[in-house]
Amino acid sequence: MRLQQLEYFVEVVRCKSMSQAAKNLFITQPALSVAIKDFEKTIGVQLIKRSNKGVVPTTLGKQIFNDSQEIINIYKGWPNASGSGDICGDVYIFAIPSICNSILFNESFFNLKKMYPKLNIFLDQVRPHELLSHIIKNYPSIGIGYYLPSERESLFSQAKMYGLKTELLFKDEFNILISNKNPLAQKDKLSLSDLKKLPLSYYSDTNDNISLPYQMYFDDSFRFRLNSKENIMELIVHNKAVALYPEKASRYEYCIRSNLVRPMSVENFRFPQVEFFILYPAKKTSSIGLMKVVDNIKENLSDF
Amino acid sequence: MRLQQLEYFVEVVRCKSMSQAAKNLFITQPALSVAIKDFEKTIGVQLIKRSNKGVVPTTLGKQIFNDSQEIINIYKGWPNASGSGDICGDVYIFAIPSICNSILFNESFFNLKKMYPKLNIFLDQVRPHELLSHIIKNYPSIGIGYYLPSERESLFSQAKMYGLKTELLFKDEFNILISNKNPLAQKDKLSLSDLKKLPLSYYSDTNDNISLPYQMYFDDSFRFRLNSKENIMELIVHNKAVALYPEKASRYEYCIRSNLVRPMSVENFRFPQVEFFILYPAKKTSSIGLMKVVDNIKENLSDF
DNA sequence: CGCCCTTACGTCCAGCGTAAATATA
DNA sequence: TATATTTACGCTGGACGTAAGGGCG
Numbered sequence: 001m002r003l004q005q006l007e008y009f010v011e012v013v014r015c016k017s018m019s020q021a022a023k024n025l026f027i028t029q030p031a032l033s034v035a036i037k038d039f040e041k042t043i044g045v046q047l048i049k050r051s052n053k054g055v056v057p058t059t060l061g062k063q064i065f066n067d068s069q070e071i072i073n074i075y076k077g078w079p080n081a082s083g084s085g086d087i088c089g090d091v092y093i094f095a096i097p098s099i100c101n102s103i104l105f106n107e108s109f110f111n112l113k114k115m116y117p118k119l120n121i122f123l124d125q126v127r128p129h130e131l132l133s134h135i136i137k138n139y140p141s142i143g144i145g146y147y148l149p150s151e152r153e154s155l156f157s158q159a160k161m162y163g164l165k166t167e168l169l170f171k172d173e174f175n176i177l178i179s180n181k182n183p184l185a186q187k188d189k190l191s192l193s194d195l196k197k198l199p200l201s202y203y204s205d206t207n208d209n210i211s212l213p214y215q216m217y218f219d220d221s222f223r224f225r226l227n228s229k230e231n232i233m234e235l236i237v238h239n240k241a242v243a244l245y246p247e248k249a250s251r252y253e254y255c256i257r258s259n260l261v262r263p264m265s266v267e268n269f270r271f272p273q274v275e276f277f278i279l280y281p282a283k284k285t286s287s288i289g290l291m292k293v294v295d296n297i298k299e300n301l302s303d304f
Numbered sequence: 305m306r307l308q309q310l311e312y313f314v315e316v317v318r319c320k321s322m323s324q325a326a327k328n329l330f331i332t333q334p335a336l337s338v339a340i341k342d343f344e345k346t347i348g349v350q351l352i353k354r355s356n357k358g359v360v361p362t363t364l365g366k367q368i369f370n371d372s373q374e375i376i377n378i379y380k381g382w383p384n385a386s387g388s389g390d391i392c393g394d395v396y397i398f399a400i401p402s403i404c405n406s407i408l409f410n411e412s413f414f415n416l417k418k419m420y421p422k423l424n425i426f427l428d429q430v431r432p433h434e435l436l437s438h439i440i441k442n443y444p445s446i447g448i449g450y451y452l453p454s455e456r457e458s459l460f461s462q463a464k465m466y467g468l469k470t471e472l473l474f475k476d477e478f479n480i481l482i483s484n485k486n487p488l489a490q491k492d493k494l495s496l497s498d499l500k501k502l503p504l505s506y507y508s509d510t511n512d513n514i515s516l517p518y519q520m521y522f523d524d525s526f527r528f529r530l531n532s533k534e535n536i537m538e539l540i541v542h543n544k545a546v547a548l549y550p551e552k553a554s555r556y557e558y559c560i561r562s563n564l565v566r567p568m569s570v571e572n573f574r575f576p577q578v579e580f581f582i583l584y585p586a587k588k589t590s591s592i593g594l595m596k597v598v599d600n601i602k603e604n605l606s607d608f
Numbered sequence: 609c610g611c612c613c614t615t616a617c618g619t620c621c622a623g624c625g626t627a628a629a630t631a632t633a
Numbered sequence: 634t635a636t637a638t639t640t641a642c643g644c645t646g647g648a649c650g651t652a653a654g655g656g657c658g
Contacts, residue, residue: 321612322612322613323611323612323613333612333613333614334613334614334615337613337614337615338614338615341614354612354613354614355612355613356611356612356613357611357612358612358613359612359613586620586621587621587622
């Protein structure tokens with residue numbers, strides 16, 4: 001017998017309806033029907049009477065309804081029990097640079113910390129090619145990154161091998177970040193020939209597989225290989241270079257919000273489309289704290 | 305989270321030892337170790353400190369130990385909860401004639417009824433070839449019968465198809481039941497030629513695949529095909545015929561206990577060896593009452 | 609080395625979703 | 634037919650057993 005079944009039963013009695021309770025519990029109605037039936041089977045007696053109008057508890061059903069509420073009240077007080085109890089523990093998040101601001105800019109992310117003061121949340125910025133290894137080394141932890149559509153299958157299967165679940169958050173498109181000081185920033189769109197006047201900055205790791213292939217389109221008389229987003233942004237703001245960044249994910253960058261730089265696309269030309277994903281332990285035994293953070297991020301970044 | 309995990313945790317704290325608790329809980333020590341670890345993971349905090357001397361609860365562990373006991377006390381009062389609460393419901397047992405007395409003769413079988421007065425137990429005597437169909441028609445129910453070793457695989461796989469679990473109870477050997485009035489009963493063993501003087505009685509169903517093949521060894525000038533054990537026993541007691549019966553399973557027959565008839569073997573000759581089995585629903589959601597009866601029978605009839 | 613607990617891995621069952629069936633007004 | 638519940642079935646994950654691994658006296 002699972003504690004969850006008690007919660008299911010309580011919700012069914014409260015709603016006087018299987019279908020309504022199923023909605024509230026975020027499971028399908030047949031699944032709930034079976035769960036309640038199994039619950040009755042282990043208890044050994046009928047707990048609710050079914051009809052096409054809904055359900056009503058039997059005499060004993062009411063008794064067990066009360067007991068169940070009492071039990072739920074006890075364990076909801078436990079740390080990390082699915083109530084809002086005393087959720088605690090350490091949660092590690094590894095995210096690629098472009099998405100970090102989007103996470104941090106979101107007020108509800110900080111509400112997590114207010115809601116669960118004992119929950120320690122650590123956000124580490126890592127380069128895309130390091131993401132998976134960080135997640136695995138620091139299991140259990142959460143990862144946020146992107147993949148090119150062609151990398152999708154290999155990422156999903158690799159993650160699965162390590163007991164990780166991968167979920168798509170949103171699709172994004174790379175664009176050029178350019179300083180508003182640059183006269184070209186006045187245009188609606190850049191042309192391919194404009195690019196030749198612009199030096200491209202990119203990450204110093206040799207696996208920057210987004211920017212590297214496009215180097216040839218830019219002014220290749222300069223070479224800026226830097227190892228932090230801050231360095232790169234600094235360069236862009238001072239109009240010494242441009243960079244390729246995912247558009248949606250970067251929308252909360254300070255330089256963009258304050259109009260120091262702007263994202264621009266190129267006429268008749270598309271930079272890579274990518275899909276942002278979240279990676280987290282597939283096991284249901286993951287700490288509730290971790291799952292709260294996962295749910296929060298998914299809520300904030302889905303359909304971004 | 306399962307209610308069982310609370311019981312596991314409570315037992316571990318009580319024993320101050322994983323291995324001892326595992327013994328009391330009838331699971332292996334590694335299984336318990338994992339269960340407790342999962343419990344801690346969902347709660348989010350360490351509940352016990354491990355050492356090579358055993359385990360001790362942490363501060364929070366003690367708190368949750370108390371809460372768990374409280375929760376267990378609540379649901380142990382429910383009908384069929386694994387406490388000795390108010391176990392109720394109907395339990396149907398189908399057993400072949402030869403084993404019925406062994407079940408009924410056992411005092412502990414009747415203690416079941418004393419312990420759980422609301423549990424209705426129905427015992428039906430059925431012929432071996434009808435056993436499976438009765439079990440299926442009356443699902444969930446319990447069956448007790450025997451098979452020839454050659455029938456073993458087919459029975460097990462067929463039962464599995466119907467969601468039934470089959471367990472060996474004990475091995476038995478068929479022997480001749482003969483009236484003590486008969487002078488041959490004075491001998492130590494019968495000879496094959498003695499059999500020719502003895503008419504064989506057997507069940508009137510055409511599927512009596514134990515007795516039928518041996519008909520030729522007996523006095524075949526008589527043919528007694530009867531449809532109840534009482535009729536057959538009556539015949540044997542009055543020395544009008546003999547019959548083939550499994551020896552161990554029949555030991556509680558009144559006629560045998562009171563020395564009216566005795567089982568005899570034949571020199572240099574063996575009647576079929578059979579294996580008695582119990583059949584019951586494989587699902588863990590079976591009513592606790594049914595499982596109590598299954599456990600009782602297994603306890604009484606294993607290594608008979 | 610022995611005791612106690614953990615990790616690894618394979619097997620089997622339970623939980624849930626999808627789709628289809630059933631019941632009642 | 635419309636609404637509510639049940640049944641059927643496939644997939645995935647969890648529970649437990651067996652066997653092997655590690656820490657501490």
